[in-house]
Amino acid sequence: MGKEQITEEQKKVARYAKAMGHPIRMYVLELLSKQSCCYSGDLSEELPIVKSTLSQHLKELKSAGLIQGEIETPRVKYCINKENWAEAQQLFKQFLKI
Amino acid sequence: MGKEQITEEQKKVARYAKAMGHPIRMYVLELLSKQSCCYSGDLSEELPIVKSTLSQHLKELKSAGLIQGEIETPRVKYCINKENWAEAQQLFKQFLKI
DNA sequence: ATTTTTGTTCGTGTTTTTACGAACAACTAG
């Protein structure tokens, strides 16, 4: 077994891909990438999961850097993290050669 | 909590993304998408994992439909699954709007 | 000062993922 050949870029794409690797999270990302923002409650109404589970998925997307949350008491407004979203677009574009 | 709003396309992209969601698998996919084919042994030499673990990752990629293996005794030649790779390209392109 | 609203966090349990080494399978070479 040789030395590590895996690049930082590959790690980054893998990290983003992992965050995208669940239907619920894909749904959220697709929605946010279209309209840029929404409230957690709106998602909760549409999706077949309890709010605590949704909260976990949003946390996962946040920790991957793909979204960000802003408190607007008593609600939380979630938006695409534009900077990282752009990076993800770029990385996937390169990777997929599209 | 409302009805299931998640589309089949979102499930498909999530499935592909999940398969891409590990650095080792990203490495393999990127290599195969460039040169179309390679032997398992070549990968094993380059990557910092034991062969059984590599075999598991290849199995995962295969079950996601992104690669396919062909026995060339005593070796196994792995290639991109062109049809599904094209579908993945298409789906990500749509999803990322790139 | 309560109650209500909106989400997060915590505790729990189940399932899946990841990784390793040993054992096995299939075919070739000596």
Add this chain to the structure above:
DNA sequence: CTAGTTGTTCGTAAAAACACGAACAAAAAT
């Protein structure tokens, strides 16, 4: 027939992902 080569599968273990309900937190409304 016995080595050797190349990968897969099996057995195992540890970590992470996923989902739920209960409890909690923060601010607004009554």
